[in-house]
Amino acid sequence: MPEAFTLAEAFPAQTVITKFGSLPHLYNHLTWITAHWFPEKLMQQSGTIEFLAKVSHAMTSVSDKFTGIGVAMRSEVRGQKQGQPACHLATFAHEKTAIAAGHGTGSIAQFLLSGELQKPGVWSIEQALPTVLFERAMRERGLVIQQQWSCD
Numbered sequence: 839m840p841e842a843f844t845l846a847e848a849f850p851a852q853t854v855i856t857k858f859g860s861l862p863h864l865y866n867h868l869t870w871i872t873a874h875w876f877p878e879k880l881m882q883q884s885g886t887i888e889f890l891a892k893v894s895h896a897m898t899s900v901s902d903k904f905t906g907i908g909v910a911m912r913s914e915v916r917g918q919k920q921g922q923p924a925c926h927l928a929t930f931a932h933e934k935t936a937i938a939a940g941h942g943t944g945s946i947a948q949f950l951l952s953g954e955l956q957k958p959g960v961w962s963i964e965q966a967l968p969t970v971l972f973e974r975a976m977r978e979r980g981l982v983i984q985q986q987w988s989c990d
Contacts, residue, residue: 844962909935914989925989930981938981945975 872890873881880886898907910931917924932938946963949955949971957966976983 844964848962848964907935908933909938916989924987927986927989929984932981941976941979941981945972945979948975 876886908931911929913926913928915926930938946955946967949967954971955967973983
């Protein structure tokens, strides 16, 4: 996940852990099994990856009709806040990945067009978008991000 790198660049964090998964959870299990049980050399061959991509596409074209395509994300950031060790945990889930992604992209477009976001150059989203704008956009779109300031 690129966020594991860009979060650490944007915020004074010592450790960033990101997890991304799909809903239903079945595909997360299948991905884990593939990554842990299949031989590493086999997983480095383009033919194997192409085969697995075709199988995955065929499976999801059937299952998505019954379950939909959801997304689940978890971000754990450890670092300092006001000179003290801190940990922030955020989780998010939505039953439709395309809608969740569209809300994020639409928010950026909205802020650029309204002039509320003016940061020339190329930046990761964490560096370009102030937290207050991000939280407002998610709230306006009804997207709920669960947050806590303790990871114990």
